[in-house]
Amino acid sequence: MENNDKKKKKRWGMVIDLTRCVGCQTCAVGCKIKNNLADGLWWNRVITVGGDQIDTAGGTYEHPVRYSIPLNCQNCENPICVDVCPTGASYQREEDKLVLIDYDKCIGCRACVQACPYGVRIANTEEPRYEHCDVQLGEEGVTPRYQGVVEKCTFCVERIDQGLNPFCIDVCPERARFFGDLNDEDSDVSQLIRENPVETLHPQMGTNPNVYFIPPAKKKTRRTGLDFIR
Amino acid sequence: MWTITPSIIENERPVDRFALHYVPQTHWRVWHALWFWAMGIGSGIFCLRQFFGISGSGLFLGMNAIDIVGLVLVAIGGLILILDLGKPFRFLNSLLKPKKAWISRGAISDFAFLGIGVLYVLPGLIPSLPWSDAVFSQADVVSRIFIVLAIFFAFIIMIYPGFVLYYSRNIPFWNSIFTPILFFEYALTSSFGLVGWMVTANGEALPSSFYVVFIATLAITLVSVFVYLFERNSVQNPCIRASINYLLKGKASGWFWFSQIVGSLLPIAMLVVMLTNGIFPASSMMWIGVCTILGSFSFRYSQLLAGLRVSPLV
Numbered sequence: 001m002e003n004n005d006k007k008k009k010k011r012w013g014m015v016i017d018l019t020r021c022v023g024c025q026t027c028a029v030g031c032k033i034k035n036n037l038a039d040g041l042w043w044n045r046v047i048t049v050g051g052d053q054i055d056t057a058g059g060t061y062e063h064p065v066r067y068s069i070p071l072n073c074q075n076c077e078n079p080i081c082v083d084v085c086p087t088g089a090s091y092q093r094e095e096d097k098l099v100l101i102d103y104d105k106c107i108g109c110r111a112c113v114q115a116c117p118y119g120v121r122i123a124n125t126e127e128p129r130y131e132h133c134d135v136q137l138g139e140e141g142v143t144p145r146y147q148g149v150v151e152k153c154t155f156c157v158e159r160i161d162q163g164l165n166p167f168c169i170d171v172c173p174e175r176a177r178f179f180g181d182l183n184d185e186d187s188d189v190s191q192l193i194r195e196n197p198v199e200t201l202h203p204q205m206g207t208n209p210n211v212y213f214i215p216p217a218k219k220k221t222r223r224t225g226l227d228f229i230r
Numbered sequence: 231m232w233t234i235t236p237s238i239i240e241n242e243r244p245v246d247r248f249a250l251h252y253v254p255q256t257h258w259r260v261w262h263a264l265w266f267w268a269m270g271i272g273s274g275i276f277c278l279r280q281f282f283g284i285s286g287s288g289l290f291l292g293m294n295a296i297d298i299v300g301l302v303l304v305a306i307g308g309l310i311l312i313l314d315l316g317k318p319f320r321f322l323n324s325l326l327k328p329k330k331a332w333i334s335r336g337a338i339s340d341f342a343f344l345g346i347g348v349l350y351v352l353p354g355l356i357p358s359l360p361w362s363d364a365v366f367s368q369a370d371v372v373s374r375i376f377i378v379l380a381i382f383f384a385f386i387i388m389i390y391p392g393f394v395l396y397y398s399r400n401i402p403f404w405n406s407i408f409t410p411i412l413f414f415e416y417a418l419t420s421s422f423g424l425v426g427w428m429v430t431a432n433g434e435a436l437p438s439s440f441y442v443v444f445i446a447t448l449a450i451t452l453v454s455v456f457v458y459l460f461e462r463n464s465v466q467n468p469c470i471r472a473s474i475n476y477l478l479k480g481k482a483s484g485w486f487w488f489s490q491i492v493g494s495l496l497p498i499a500m501l502v503v504m505l506t507n508g509i510f511p512a513s514s515m516m517w518i519g520v521c522t523i524l525g526s527f528s529f530r531y532s533q534l535l536a537g538l539r540v541s542p543l544v
Binding site for chain 1: 236237244245247248249250251255257258315316317318320321323324325326327330331332333334337394397398399400401539540542543
């Protein structure tokens with residue numbers, strides 16, 4: 001995350017190594033706890049690719065297919081959600097182009113939910129409920145959850161501003177998630193993108209997502225798990 | 231890398247969000263269809279009265295009934311929109327970004343149309359005002375300015391819901407330029423139906439050009455729907471194909487076929503018979519009005535129902 005090039009603006013991005021992700025949902029639950037997300041709300045989901053149900057395989061008996069893909073806001077360079085927002089509540093932060101939501105401006109029209117091709121925005125239509133937990137969770141600095149507004153992953157903006165990683169990066173037990181400045185050539189994420197055949201979701205939409213995926217079975221073998229232990 | 235074919239599930243459970251499916255969108259349903267419908271008719275009948283120079287549709291408190299119904303319908307549509315927001319009391323925020331967001335453009339047009347429309351009809355209630363509420367061909371300069379501005383904003387009101395859907399990239403079925411075109415066409419057909427109903431119910435006659443343009447609009451709309459479906463089907467996108475199946479054979483099919491048969495085919499047949507005989511009974515015009523108005527609503531609702539969300543991977 002350290003960036004020596006002060007002149008260049010930061011462009012935060014993630015690389016998610018699907019060869020390592022085991023679908024344990026730790027990042028999803030960690031995100032939920034850290035951001036004090038109400039029942040039924042997930043900013044970060046680990047989706048099973050394969051069968052119709054979570055953690056089931058698809059394909060054929062001889063050639064089963066099953067892998068997991070963590071899905072959170074892709075923090076696009078050209079975010080459609082920002083364009084369609086009639087209030088300016090969805091915006092890109094000037095200094096690093098992070099896509100954020102101003103909950104005090106949002107009117108809950110859900111145009112951004114319908115516009116996001118990744119389905120990662122959530123309309124908080126009901127009063128937030130916490131039936132399975134009787135204590136207030138969430139890190140200091142996390143905004144309270146409101147009814148009637150749209151929410152999404154913020155890349156843990158409060159932590160980034162303190163020089164920390166997003167929570168999902170730190171809690172991933174498989175070290176499958178990497179975060180850093182895509183404009184810094186020496187960052188982990190830039191190196192991973194250079195050295196691996198990374199892909200983004202829905203590239204045809206022209207959104208230029210800042211979340212890259214190393215597809216299963218496409219990762220170069222040079223790196224080992226130990227390379228990334230921090 | 232993403233070689234899967236998701237299935238469609240009707241009622242998504244929370245756990246289903248952790249697997250890949252096509253799911254009908256649930257954010258915009260019947261209230262949005264009502265909003266699109268009311269605003270489309272309201273702005274449409276205002277325009278038609280001006281284009282055909284219709285003045286014999288009855289008065290309400292001295293003001294032209296078509297204009298009043300139009301303004302009331304647009305106001306109702308706006309109210310539905312506001313009440314459907316997550317934060318209704320912040321609705322004025324929706325006016326802030328007209329450069330990029332169609333909702334913003336539409337909201338500004340709603341308010342502008344209502345403001346200008348009220349000013350235009352006011353001389354019927356307060357005759358001492360220095361302009362008239364006559365139709366364009368007989369109006370003074372001030373009224374003509376009001377009419378031109380109101381028609382401009384009415385046009386935006388008719389097309390903007392279509393553009394809101396067009397830019398909903400999570401629903402690829404809507405991402406066609408035909409979406410706003412069809413919304414405009416359905417606004418017109420239902421407006422023709424309502425104007426015809428109101429004028430003939432008041433014992434007045436409409437110019438024959440009205441009926442000819444009415445039939446032409448219905449026929450163009452009917453053809454446009456199938457061109458739209460053909461165009462959507464030609465895009466190699468499994469989610470769009472699933473949406474089309476859902477529209478033609480699935481849960482949305484009843485609403486869709488109702489809009490085509492009752493909303494377009496039946497009125498065309500009735501109008502052709504009436505034009506051939508040269509008689510336009512008020513009772514028939516009432517039924518044509520009802521059919522086109524219901525058809526306009528059911529088409530919009532079927533479009534919303536058939537909006538399947540794209541999988542993040544496919």
